[in-house]
Amino acid sequence: MKYRHAIIIVFLVIFFDQALKFYIKTHYYYGQEVKVIGHWFRLHFIENEGMAFGMKLGQADIGKLVLTLFRLCAVIFGFFLLKKLIIKQYSNGTVICGALILAGAMGNLIDSMFYGLIFTESSFHIAHTTAIGEGYGRFLHGRVVDMLYFPLFTVKLPNWLPFMGGQDFEFFEPVFNIADAAISIGVLTLVFFQKRLVHKKVHTTAVTQ
Secondary structure (H helix, E strand, O other): OHHHHHHHHHHHHHHHHHHHHHHHHOOOOOEEEEEEEEEEEEEEEEEEOEEEEEOOOOOOOOHHHHHHHHHHHHHHHHHHHHHHHHHHHEEEHHHHHHHHHHHHHHHHHHHHHHHHHHEEOOOOOOEEOOOOOOOOOOOOOOOOEEEEEEEEEEEOOOOOOOOOOOEEEEEOOOOOOHHHHHHHHHOOOOHHHHHHHOOOOOOOOOOOO
16 A cells, blocks of 8 residues: 555545534534434534543643643654555555554544634534634644444443442443544554554565576
8 A cells, every 4th residue: 555545544534524523513502412313323512621532631721731742743653653554565454544543643633733723612502613713722722522422222230230230331322523433443453453464565476497
């Protein structure tokens, strides 16, 4: 696979991720939920300050700043690493997984860097774009937009379980976005299929008699 092909994958993921986020941000009020397919696939608009699937790194502004800067460094390093994988002729599967992970990191980085500058606050009123610098937050302090929600089923846990016994357990509870999904698919594919994917291409030459 050529480097430009990997970059095309990266920017396609970013395009669809940002297009959906922009649509949700400018058409949904915060917390609004719309059923797409039955009860198990919904669009549920939330925002988070931190990592994938709504996790956080501390509560203060410094935690948000550190996480955004870490994402920025990871994305810059990711482009160099992706090119190195191609130069060293790793399998197409490895390169595609790397491109998905890079695209996901970059998609959420865009939210963190710029959304606070260009969007008004989301609340009971639908947000809209605004002049740069007049949004709800500062540079590097934007919130990541999440919307994909798949509550596939809910079960009641047995009472003998410690801590959670007798409570309802919902699978799958986290709300996420396309960028999160790209990262997860790339990482999990590498983890479960690393023996098949993570290797360099072997070139054989014909031996003439």
